[in-house]
Amino acid sequence: MSTDADSSISASECAQLLEFKNFLASFAAAASELTSGNELTRNGSGNCVTRSSNDTYKVTADEQRAEIVSTIWKQLSVKGCPNAFQMKLLHMAADKMEQDLRHAKECEVNVDLDETQYDLLKLQKFVSSQLDKFLLKLTDNAAMEKLQLYADDEALCRDPAECQCALKPWSPGHSAAAIKNKPRKMEDRHVCLERYGEMYQLEKHSDCRFFGVFDGHSGALSACYVTSQIPQLLAHQLQRPVPATGSGEHNVDFYRNAFETAFLQADERFAQKRITSGTTAVCALITGEQQLYIAWVGDSKALLVGKRTQLQLVKPHKPESPDERRRIEVSGGAVIHAQGQWRVNGILNVGRSIGDYSLEAVIAEPDFVDVQLSEAHDFLILGTDGLWDHVPESIIVDTIYECLAEATTQLDDIPKLLVDAAKDHDSQDNITVVLVLLKPRDQIGLG
Structure with a gap:
């Protein structure tokens, strides 16, 4: 200059x-x-x-x-x-x-x-x-x-x-960590958009936050694809008018349909590339009205935590679960035990994903939950199965609370400690962890 x-x-x-x-x-x-x-x-x-x-x-x-x-x-x-x-x-x-x-x-x-x-x-x-x-x-x-x-x-x-710039509005914050671990390639991806509504110029949703965790398989391309495409596709759906009925249930349907359309469009467009790759997905949208919406396919999970409440929001789409097995078999697929796990057609160990165009019985239609957040909720944890399959939820929760209470522990270090815990518990998989605070750090755990 x-x-x-x-x-x-x-x-x-x-x-x-x-x-x-x-x-x-x-x-x-x-x-x-x-x-x-x-x-x-x-x-x-x-x-x-x-x-x-x-x-x-x-x-x-x-x-x-x-x-x-x-x-x-x-x-x-x-x-x-x-x-x-x-x-x-x-x-x-x-x-x-x-x-x-x-x-x-x-x-x-x-x-x-x-x-x-x-x-x-x-x-x-x-x-x-x-x-x-x-x-x-x-x-x-x-x-x-x-x-x-x-x-x-x-x-x-x-x-x-x-100048009063030092008096900036409070932002809850988030942190994330991801490692390749034992596999030959890193196929996990994640996205954290604190200013999601502003990024995609959502006038009625300008204060929304968006987070997503994606566990790819048969390569990382499907996970890479949805990291950029799902936020845009969801934003396009959220730009549609929200039904002015005054019905809370009707508004939930609006967000459910928005997520479902975004997932299915991402799956359809990626399938047209004829790339042999797929990914699980768990996505969280937090509105300014403190409404939490979660949509997922596959077995990545989301845990909502407070001092007096702990709720696993995701029911994984495992092929052997009765509902998924019935749906897969009606679709012309088969659930076969292979390589130590139940798999769709003996290949894929989840019943739903984005991508995997060659497996017709594997669909991208997400499940969906909504939760009205309150003072009782402190944080949200999103992660791939490399975390959840190896570390008990109680240890995850206790570790986070202990770290948040220790002033010398940086927020960015907490997911890294959970990754280390997964490795200590013999996780061999790629591991991704996203921690989302739902209130100021100094207020977490009080009361």
Whole structure:
């Protein structure tokens, strides 16, 4: 950044605007070390969802917005963009990149279809590179004069001399941990979107939080796919008018149908790629009215916890359970004991999943529960079977309460301790844990 730009950073400015200017200055300095001419030689491609040219899929026009939004959001978080500026940057950059993508021939895949499709890995690299260029332009002196336009509404102080930015609204918070463990590949994925409603511009659901855990099998591509696509598909359903009947049950049906449609659309679209991969899914939506909605397929679980209440919200879709077995057999499938477990057609050890297009008896229709949250509820834990099959729920709950009560324990460290507990209890599988606080940490466990 130039000296003139540096001189514009004044101690009389709003603290959040100063933080953003410092972020841009640091970003520009780091980028200058990685450039050769005008081309970035490194632009964070290591933060993409995929890792190699073999771990990719074709992205259609219906899917591209979700992939663009997901990639930009990850990149803004990794780069350390201040919270007050992330949302407008996300929306502005996503709109611009959708336009730019029409001319990005390097991302296209030559297919015999009426519509253009894009390679996921190339698309992610393109978005990452374009985001870098977008941010670098903000370091120009002319752009610096307009940085306040990129802040959230009402985020900046009108009187910088009396800046109150330290008094920010409380956010409950979350943390997550995931490890490959013994398998050859990591096939779990997860997504944590504290500002889900704002991300997808849901006017009537702007304060929603969204969390999802996905346990992939036969490769990670299905889990990768739903991580970006389900939030977008669900948002599209939530943009529909909520029935104005005054009936609480009717509103529950609205959310149940929204989740079901999102899951089934994700399954249908992924099946069209003819990729042999599938994933379980457990997703949580928390509204500003403190209503919790959980939808799932497969055997990843969600535990709702309070000092006086503990509720496992998920009934796993195991092939041997009477209801699932009956449904599978009516669908023309068979439940066979193989490799130490009951499996659909002797292959898959869950009765429902997203993907697995070759197993017709395996469906993506989710089960669904809703819970009105109250002061009695402290936190929610989402996890794959690598956790739940090996660590008793009582140990999980006690560990979290003990850690939350210990001021020196960082929130980010708690899921890591649960992962370690699963390994100590001989878990061989991939392990993913997401901890979602439902109230301020210092209020958890009181009363």
